[in-house]
Amino acid sequence: MSATGFTGIVVIVLFVGLIVFFSIIHKDRKHIPIRPIPAYQKIIEEINVAVEDGTQLHISLGRGGIIGPESAAGLAGLSLLKQVIEKSSICDHPPVASTGNPVLSILAQDTIRSTSKAISVAEQLRHPSGELIGVTPFSYAAGTLTIIRDEKVSANVHTGWFGNEIIWLTTAGERQSSPTIAGTAQLPAQAIIYASASDPLIGEELYAGGAYLGAGKVHEASISAQDVMRWIIIFLILGSALLNLFGINTFLEEILAGSM
Amino acid sequence: MADILCPTCGRPNSKDREFCDFCGNPLDGALTAKPQGTSLRNDLFTEESSPDLPQDRNDQDEISRLESLLSETEGEGTPFQKPTPESGEESSRLDEYLPAEEPLSKADSSQRKAAPEETDDTSRLEEYFREENPVPPPPGKSQPQEPTKESSRLEEYIKEESSVPPVPENSRPQEPIKDSPPLEDPFVRDPFKSPDPFQETPLSGEEESDRPEEEFDPFKIPPEELDLTGELDSKKNKPPSQAEAEDPWEFFSQDSPGEPTGGESPPASEDSAGEKDFPDSAPPEKSASSEIPDEAPIAETSAGEWGFLDPKDAGEEPVSPTSEDSGEKWDFLDPGISSAEPAEQVPDDQTPDEFAWLDPGPAADLPEDEDQPEFGSQGFGEDSGWLDMLQGPESSQAPPPESSQPKKPQTDWLEKIKRLNKSSDLVDEDSSFPDWLAVSNLPTAEPEEPEQMEPGKPSSEVPEWLNLDDDESLNEFLRRKDLTNEEHTPQISEVSQKEAEDDEPATGLSDSQQIKFPSWAEEQKKKSQSPEDLQFLAAYEDDASKSAEPFQIEEEFFDDLFDEELPDWLTAASSKEVSQPLQDELAQGELPGWVEAMRPVVESTDASGLAEDEEYIESYGPLAGIPSVLPAEAEIGINLNETAQKPLDLLTSTTHQENVNLLKKIISNENKSRSIQRPAPLQTQRVLRWLIAIVLLFSTAVTVIFNNVIETQPPSAAQIRGTSYAALYDQIEKLQDGQPVLIAYDYQPAASGELHIAAASVVDHLMEKGTYLSFVSTQPTGPVLAEQFLASTQAEHGYLHTQKYINLGYLPGESAGLLSFTISPKQIIPLAFDGSNAWDSPPLINVNSISDFSMILVITDDPNIAKIWIEQVGTQLEDTPLTMVVSAQVEPLIQPYFKSSPQPLAGYVAGIIGSMNYEQLTESPNLASKIWLPFNVGIVISVGIIFIGGLANGVLSIFSQRRTRLLGDTR
Amino acid sequence: MNVKLHAPISTAIAIGVGIIVLAGYFIPSVESIRFIFLRTGLVLAAVALLVGIINLISVHIRKLGGGDENSGYSLILLISLLVTLGVGITDMVQTYLFGQPNFRMTNWVFTNIQMPIETSLLAVTAVSLIYAAASILRKRMDINAVIFFFVVLLILLGSVAIPPATIPLLGGIRDWILRVPALGGARGLLLGIALGTITTGIRILMGTDRPYGG
Structure with missing residues (x-):
């Protein structure tokens, strides 16, 4: 399994878990606070x-x-x-x-x-x-x-x-x-x-x-899951930038290269 | 027993009193109360007032009297009604109960003489309703129905006023309820909103006369049913629905829906009085009855109610609705018989003489007729007149035209009663009455005959039982009625009964009967549980005053009251009328004593605990002089339009008024349509649009016309280093002759203007290198675009299909198809665009996957397609470079793929600018160089338009916002 | 008893196929199965194009029969469709049966009708885009719109390569904008779109969204 494939599976599983988690958390709440669009x-x-x-x-x-x-x-x-x-x-x-x-x-x-x-x-x-x-x-x-x-x-x-x-x-x-x-x-x-x-x-x-x-609740839960994933990506970008700054960028390069 | 009624408060005082014990006013001029048993009616309108009649009535007489009542009304139009002189007298007795309804009485003719008065009263009554129903009653309508309707309307009105549902009066027959359903609607639904209920629901005489014939054929009744008690029983046990269907007078009951369910037949006048004399008290009873949805249980109950009176049935077995059982129920009417003999035998025990006049013959319809007298028009007329005066003092001030005596204000209403009774006589004359009720069917009694029946002169022709005191018998009926009501109350839940009792004082609609139940009927009930019912009955009959003391008090009181209140001229008038023929008497608007006795006022106030109101003495209307009553003016005679406002004006506190105002405000706001101010739609600036188009078209056209190929200097090495077009150039430079290159034409025809120019130099470079080109497209129009591209931009290279290039055609499936093509191109596209074998060409024989191509060039205007190629195909490539020619809009998105390392994108040319750079790099001017000047001019013009237009719009927007703000402040 | 089996069956099929295709991206052993499904999907997509065209024809025939005010356009569309279809069939017959080269008539129709029309439409699009850029401050007068407005001007001016407008500073600003803020913003948007795409796909795999009428 490639690093990209592994990352993809992790992301998918994490997403599903977050959606299920927030669906359960938000089950009894009428509306979750979401920013108005x-x-x-x-x-x-x-x-x-x-x-x-x-x-x-x-x-x-x-x-x-x-x-x-x-x-x-x-x-x-x-x-x-x-x-x-x-x-x-x-x-x-x-x-x-x-x-x-x-x-x-x-x-x-x-x-x-x-x-x-x-x-x-x-x-x-x-x-x-x-x-x-x-x-x-x-x-x-x-x-x-x-x-x-x-x-x-x-x-x-x-x-x-x-x-x-x-x-x-x-x-x-x-x-x-x-x-x-x-x-x-x-x-x-x-x-x-x-x-x-x-x-x-x-x-x-x-x-x-x-x-x-x-x-439905799943849609609201998916919004929450997106927010969590967004923060994860933000931290990953900041982390990779720091790693790149310190010259430790092998891991991310291998992921981008599709091999692990 | 009071002997003298106080002229001021109307309360009875002993004869030796000079001042009223209650109000302290002198009793001078007070009327001497008649002994019990003499009713006002007897004094006034009947010749038969027989104070000498014994209080202890003969059981036989009671039964015969009842039967005579029933048979008279039933037997109208039947052979049995042919009056003998005796029967005439009897009917004169019955006139007291059926004053207006007795058509066979000889007094009818004399009553017709009083028609003008009656008409006056009727019109008065009509006026009463006309106040709320401006449409006048049709003149041609039958008079008998109008009063009926009026009374029923009035009942409805009272019901609405009291808003207390009626309680069933089991002592009343049900049959009268039914015959006038048309009359029911305007009153039941909306008694006062109907423009003219008299017009709306006229009950034609034909209908009224036909209905009994259709629904009930008295001639079908076998002779054996002439047994009055049996008939009574059968009637009593008849299911209400059936009984109602047979009853031509059902409108009374329909107007008062919960009224009678029992089959007992009290005197007709009692019933009518019970309906109309108790506008306040009747509704609670009716409500109870209205809560009884099922009729059959009612009949059973009514039978069961009286079962306790039957020594056989009491407390042992359910009362069957057969006539036998019902007959047994009527045993209480004959104490002598009830204890020992079955009810069916009662008629047999009657002497033929007594019942000869009652013999209806084979055509008699006793069950039905027995109830008809209850709704005699006279009774109605009385009630109508009585209630008519409730509308207001103005209406009560109209003096009867014929009265020669000075009128006393407190007796005006009696005058009206009288006139109304006379008006009710018209009922008898009206042809709308059923034939069997028609007076004309009976031989008109000679006027002289009634005259012989002077009050003080007991006629020998009158049977002895008829000489019974009317009020006594009526009291008896009332007691029975109470008894029945009491027996009905268990059908209603105890809670509701309690509530009804509790509500009565609040509503002011006390029912004497109902109020009496707890005191009197409870005992009866207890007794009825034991087999000693007959003893109770005997005791009840023998000592009625003891068993129903409150009732007796009330009856006495009213009898005395009315007797004393009667002015002399009225007494004289009554004595005159008494001497009139029998039919006259029947039609008189008299108010029977038993009707008066049913008035709940005295006892109700006592029982309802309104002790605080005892000081109040009614000084207006029919209740004038009666203490402890609720003011009638507050409820009757009120303009309905004002009723909704009066409480608000009078009873509301400040908080209530605020709430009312708030509610009014809310309601008024609801009615107002609120306009939603939507933001004004942004108007399109057509001038700007046309200006942009014209300027761009003109500038580019001029530039193209006068365009010369711009001589450009090749960029320096420093300028091209690391650029995307230089990388692409390097990749193409690496290719050798004959190497397969895959070119994807993944753009729309609309983008061909840009992409053909951008790709021309790159493809030209590939052709110059001698590569074998393979075209594929994920767009349906791609294959044709490829052909058109070759034909328009690369025609000079002379590339032929299948020789130097192959058009693989359309690759469906977008990214998925592209991925499949990446894995196995030969399987996905086995044939070329022209149907030839796509993979037979030598450069393609060794191509088994997309990585076997020497280079891949993607021409696209879609960043997504570019991304798909990079992410889906670029990751599958090993050494094959992925390059692109893209639209300028795609460049920002694919640039990271080129800048990253490793490079998924080996190089690209973006738009006309990139193509121009590439041409400069290859030093072969092509399409980009040709359009370079117009392109740049167009950009400059566009920038100028955007800048000017944007500034103008910005200024306009600022002014618009300021104007909006100013408008908002102004508003 | 009326039991609707199609809904759960279609849902199960959609979820199952989706999971297999998704797994095929990450697990090599499932890739062959994924490939089969993709091939089947391609065929169905091609059939869907035919279904869509038939639906288009039926809709416009209904518009013609219903007296729609745009029925004239519907008539033109139907005539054009039939003519193009006839040309295409004729070209296919000539190409596959008689060996005539490369769909001449189809190319002619494409080159002389469709491409000019679409190119003209793109040219009109350019006018609309300029108009939109010029009127953005009228639509929304906020800081974002002002930034948008001036960035457009800078990029366009930086693209000009003719001598009077070739200001070196503008070119540098343009490149910087394209490489840094524009690319960063585009990446951020793409990440958000990717997250939205993933959640949409997961909702469909979970059966929460069923755009297939299940």
Whole structure:
């Protein structure tokens, strides 16, 4: 087993243990204190507005698939889609979803169908949204513009894997004077989102939607586990810097080299 | 027994008293109280007031009287009702109980004469309800129903006022409850909000007359059921539902839902009085009855209640609802019989003469009719008139038009009672009454006949049993009623009963009957547990005053009270009316003594412990002169619209008022729609957008048009040392002719403008080195992009497919597919883009894994794809260098892989700048050199636009924030 | 009795396959099994593309039938799709049956239609990005936005290589920004994204998140 493999297993096991631990710790607590993220508060507000106005939310899941690093962003978008559907079940119009990846499209429709079935929203069962808009970034962006410009859409939530094309979606929302909540795992797209979206999700905030929208204790526990792991990484970076400063950097170099 | 009623307080005083023992006022002018047994009604409206009647009543007489009561109402329209002179007299006796309802009495015609008065009273009553229901009653509506409705409405009103559910009065029959369901709705649901309950629920005469025929056919009753006691029993044991279905007068009970469940049939006037004379007391009883959901148990209970009266059944076996058992229950009415003989034999014991007039014939419907008299319109009329005066002094001031005597204020209500009774006579005339109740079916009695029945002149035609004192018999019924109520109380939980008892003083709706239960009925109950019921009954019948002393006191009191209160002119009027035909008497708006006796006021206050209120003497309304009563004005005659506010004005403390204000504020805030101020949406700056586009397009276009290839000097060695493009250059320089190089075209067509320029010099360098190129792409458009790249940028090299390069096509699966390709490329992509064998070319024959390529060049605009290649493929490579040509945006992310050691990334070219550097390094100007000037001009223009636009927007934002702040301060 | 077996079965399959593939990254002995699953996943992903295209066609056919205001675009999309599909099939037939070289018609369509369109879209993206950078101070007037604004200006100016703008100091600042703060920030963001990715994957492996309708 390589050092990278060993490290990976340790990280995974540690993560699982932390999630289980915090799930047990937080079992009896209604809510754990987590820092507020304005974008998720905005999502809840927009759900309420959609209920009052008889409008709907548009959730674009990006063009990331499920096989690869971008899969996490797509799955986070699916989780958020599920939560939004559950919370906006009393809307006159259910949320509409759009994807730029065929696999994600199937999963989105399955999520919409199963969630709608669970909350007895018949319309979503008949014609679930989440269709494949386009297989290339700009074809997907161009096809999504028609949904954003729909008068029934009161807010847009872009969570998933996006590239530079996200600027099209955010500026289209601005033109429609509708709030735009956006988050992606691509760094260049994050810069674009920060500059153009009204409520950006930066970095790992994209994956914390379940905890902020009430998906369950495990989501909240995973947030706590992330924080613990973040501190561990911080100490490791500081430690490695000190080791490197003192010339003792063999261990980390071997890990980076993939052999141990 | 008081002889004189105080004109001020109405309390009885002995004759020798000059001043009232209670209030101290002189008793001059006080009315002399009639002996017990003479009722006000007898004095006023009946010719039959027979003070001489013995107190000890004949059992036979009682039964016959009861039966006569029942049969008269039942037998209307039946052959048996053909009145003989005797029957006419009897009916005149019964008029006391069924004053308005007795249609077969001869007094009917004389009562019709009093119709104007009655109409006046009826209109008065209508006015009372019109106050809350502005819609006037339809003129064409049948008069008999209106008073009924009014009374029921009034009951409902009282019920609502008292908010105390009624207690069942078992002594009342259930049948009358049923026949007017339409009348129930407006009163039960919302008695005072209905615009016109009289219009809403008119009970047409057809309905009313049809219903008894449909639901009950008196002719179907076999002759043997003419046995009155048996009928009574069967009626009593009849399930309430059935009984109600047969009862054309059910609206009374429906209006007072919990009313009678028992089958006993007290005199009709008693029942009606019981309903209407006790607006305060009835509701508690009804509530108890309303708590009895199941009707059958009620019947059983009612049977069981009276079972203790039966020596056979008492305390031994459950009372069956058969007529036999019920008949036994009625044995108490005949003390002589009850102890020895079964109830069924009672009728047999009656002499034919006594019951000849009662003989309904085969068509008689005794079970049903026995209860009808209870809801006689006269009784109702009395009650309506009595209650009518409760609405307020204004209404009570209307004098009867026909009264020639000076009116005394305290007797106005009696006038109205009288007029209402007369109005109730219209009921008899109205065709809406069932045929069997119709007066017209009976031979109209000669007017002279009633006149012969002078009060002081006992008619020989009147049977002896009819000469019984009416009040005595009525008292008997009341006792039975009490008994029944007492027997019903066990059905209700003791707690609720206790609560009812406790609540009564608070609500002020005391029920004399109910109050009497603890004292009197408890003893009866105890006795009923023993087989000595008959003894109790005998004792009860023989010494009624002892067994029901409170009741007797009350009855006496009221009889005396009303007798003394009667002015002379009223007495004269009554004497006149007494001389009128029998039907006249029946329709008189008299207030029977037994009705008065049911008034709970005196006893209730005593029993309810309202000792502190004893000083209060009612000086208004029908209770005028009665001490220890709750003020009626506070509850009756109140505008409902004001009732909700009055308590707030009068009873609230400061804290309460604050709470009320707070509640009002909360409610008012709820009604206000609160506008949520959402932040104004950011308007897009279309001008800026168009300005940016125009400036960029113009500047780059001009630059491209007038562009010349910029002569650049190759960078110095110091400048290129350690750079990524120099590292890439070195890696390519290491390659030899024919060595396989894998190029991944992993970018989107949109990025082709940048990446084609950036990769042109690198691929050109590879081609110059003579390497065998293999193209692969994890993007669906990659293979075509590769072909297009070769065709557009490297056409001069003349690379042919499968000879100098191979296009392996699309590699699906993204990172996973890439990993698989890394492990086993031949298995993952066996065929080339054109379908040829991808691995047949000589440079690729020895390629079994991705490490067998001499170099890997990844062209991508996606940092993630670059990372995948570095992390997934770069770690699998042994000596094969991984290099990249990336978009400028990817450079910051892949730079650490190049800077780190060992280097997962051997070298890269980033964007046009990197390509320009590479071209400078290779000293072969290419696409980057061509677009270098427009590119830089475009950057400068972009910087200028961003700077100017950003500053402008910043200033605007500052001003906007300040304006918002100022607006907020202003608001 | 209605027992829904598909939910637990699909969940068990997802968790089991995920654990095996994850273990294959770290344990060499499991790598062969992982490879099988990956191959299967690749085939399914390719089929998913076909499913997605069919879904796209059905959606736009429904829009056409429903009288949607954008039905014209749907019609154009369907026509384009059918034409491109026909061109692709024709090229495949010519290439695989008659040995014609390299999908000529497909290349023509790609080169003359798709690539210019997408390139133009990227050019418009450049305009949008400039606009976004210019208007960021209008969206949020805070210290972060101001820093963002001036860093953009510095990087762009440092990228200019033409003589009037070739200020050595700007180039050095640009390189420093790219190497130190930008790279550090990007690393930090990537670490956070990596942590989020791990937690997302673990939640799916634990069955807490079931995006497969289980």
